[in-house]
Amino acid sequence: MVKSIFYKEWLKIRWAFLAMGILFAGVLIYIYASVGHTFRFNEAPGYWYNIIYRGVKYYSFLQYLPLLAGLVIATVQFVPEIQRKRIKLTFHLPVDEYNVLLAMTGIGYVSLLVIFIVSALCFLAAGYVFFPSNIVHSALGTILPWYLLGLSAYSLASYIILEPMWKRRILYILFAVGFGKLFLNAWFYNIYDRVLLIMIVVTLLLSVSVIYSGHRFKKGVYK
Amino acid sequence: MEYAVECRNLTHYYGAKKVYENMSFNIKTGSILGLLGKNGTGKTTTINILNGFLEPKAGECFILGENSQYLSPEIKSRVGFLLEGHIQYDFMNIYQIEKFYAQFYPQWKKEPYYELMSKLQITEKQKISTMSCGQQSQVALGLILAQDPDLMIMDDFSMGLDPGYRRLFVEFLAEYGKAENKTIFVTSHIIQDMERLIDDVVIMGYEGVLHSSSMEYFMNHFRQYDFLLKDGxxxxxxxxxxxxxxxxxxxxxxxxxxxxxxxxxxxxxxxxAFDNFREVHMTLEDAFIGITGKY
Structure with missing residues (x-):
């Protein structure tokens, strides 16, 4: 069952997955090309001072990228399912409906994790070339909430797309925007370190939220 | 099992708007039943309840002996479902979609599917979304045939089809249903298609079921009379x-x-007082309009 579901979901997300992979690679190349350029052609002590004392993040271009990836993967995966209520076909498959939904979101999740983990490893590896390890590690602690936001955005977007009522969708979007902002307040390094564990737990809990809107869709609940 | 489908006292409302109240009908195993009704009388609502996509306010349906709200994977594998407009995963091509579905059904028969596909004027890698409505209908039908279900539920199968494909669909379904002893439940807004196809008929009006019987009984007993009124x-x-x-x-x-x-x-x-009293021959479409009214 999982193999077949994976096949269907992969057909939907493959181009978006590829595009996001290229975008992440492009942004990482741009970030470190800029860092290299600054070290080589500008005044390195000034740049160093900005990073250490003023909290300037050389990787700020990365901030909204996981969010974008989460939204794009959820959209290409679930919008075709609700167009003309096509998800009825999925619910009619001879397997448990909720397991199918979990498998679908699991595949979206894994595809995002692949992009995020590979990009984070590249980010780290390239970081070590230019900076001491404690700066690179604190940078990783700073970008982690952005990656968690990418996963949460994927879960919330899937949940909202599958919700059958527009009134509720709008309500959920407002909640999601407020919730998302909580992940983007990193005005200085490692500001989220103490709540990182809670953020991970919340992100994981959100990953199964799609079950509820899927259930409402399946039962034809329109209120 | 005498009945493949049993629906008892179905009642449903959308908000305050009543769709129907206490509607009951059965489908005999091995028969083809047509659910006829004007737009808004609850045909698709009934299909949704049968597939467990809608919870009725009251009443229940049993599909192959199981409550339609809690269908097990085993029963779902025995039910073929054609969505209104022959909707399928149209981002796939005909090979991808066959490969996808085949994994779910142990009794999958790909031969009738590819036989049907060989008749379509399509390229090997053509996505279903780029096919005509008629071609898409054949893909959806081919997939159901490959599934080889005991019960086929087809919601408005004639939607978007030109007369040739409609005729092809009806003739194939009628022949296949009889030859393989399948139970088929169909709705269609094109009534003339049904005449060649169905054994039993349920006609729905805005107040609920107007008539339910075999097609033979309905066509032999429901009559139209024309006459001139002298006064009265x-x-x-x-x-x-x-x-x-x-x-x-x-x-x-x-x-x-x-x-x-x-x-x-x-x-x-x-x-x-009347004059020129005569009985008028009716097609199923005439009879449908006669029983449901023109408005």
């Missing part, structure tokens, strides 16, 4: 004899399950 009331109310009545000037049209002699007797008892 402008309109006959519906009752045990009068199913529907329409009048343009002094030309009257009356629909009834009674035979001509009984209708004439009825009119005389009501004191209605």
């Amino acid at each position: 009331p402008a309109f006959l109310e519906k009752d045990d004899v009068v199913v529907n009545f329409d009048r343009v000037k002094n030309h009257a049209e009356m629909y009834s399950f009674q035979n001509p002699e009984e209708v004439k007797k009825y009119l005389k008892e009501k004191g209605i």
Whole structure:
């Protein structure tokens, strides 16, 4: 069952997955090309001072990228399912409906994790070339909430797309925007370190939220 | 099992709007039943309840012995489902979609699917979304045939099809249903398609089920009478004899399950003077309009 579901979901997300992979690679190349350029052609002590004392993040271009990836993967995966209520076909498959939904979101999740983990490893590896390890590690602690936001955005977007009522969708979007902002307040390094564990737990809990809107869709609940 | 589908006392509302109340019907195993009704009478609502996509306010349906709200994977594998408009995963091509579905059904038969596909003028890698409505209908039908289900539920199968494909669909379905002893439940807004296909008919109006019987009984017993009114009331109310009545000037049209002699007797008892009384031959479409009314 999982193999077949994976096949269907992969057909939907493959181009978006590829595009996001290229975008992440492009942004990482741009970030470190800029860092290299600054070290080589500008005044390195000034740049160093900005990073250490003023909290300037050389990787700020990365901030909204996981969010974008989460939204794009959820959209290409679930919008075709609700167009003309096509998800009825999925619910009619001879397997448990909720397991199918979990498998679908699991595949979206894994595809995002692949992009995020590979990009984070590249980010780290390239970081070590230019900076001491404690700066690179604190940078990783700073970008982690952005990656968690990418996963949460994927879960919330899937949940909202599958919700059958527009009134509720709008309500959920407002909640999601407020919730998302909580992940983007990193005005200085490692500001989220103490709540990182809670953020991970919340992100994981959100990953199964799609079950509820899927259930409402399946039962034809329109209120 | 005598009935493949049993629905008892179905009641459903959308908000305050009643769709129907206490609707009951059964589908005999191995028969083809057509659910006919004008737009908004609850055909798709019924299909959604049957597939467990909608919870009725009251009542229940049993599909192959299981409550439709809690269908097990085993029962779902025995039910073929055609969505209104022949909707499928149209981001796939015909090979990808066959490969996808085949994994779910142990009794999957790909031969009838590819036989049907070989008749379509499509390229090997053409996505389903780029095919015509008629071609998409054949893909959806081919997938159901490959699934080889005991019960086929088809929601408005004629939607978007040109006359050739409609005829092809109906003839194939009728032949296949009989040859393989399949139970088929169909709805269609094109009534003339049904005449060649169905064994039993359920006709729905805005108040619920108007009539339910075998097609043979319906076509043999439901009659249209035309006559000229000499004088008398402008309109006959519906009752045990009068199913529907329409009048343009002094030309009257009356629909009834009674035979001509009984209708004439009825009119005389009501004191209605008439002339040129005659029974009019009806197609299923005429009979459908006769029982549901023109408005």
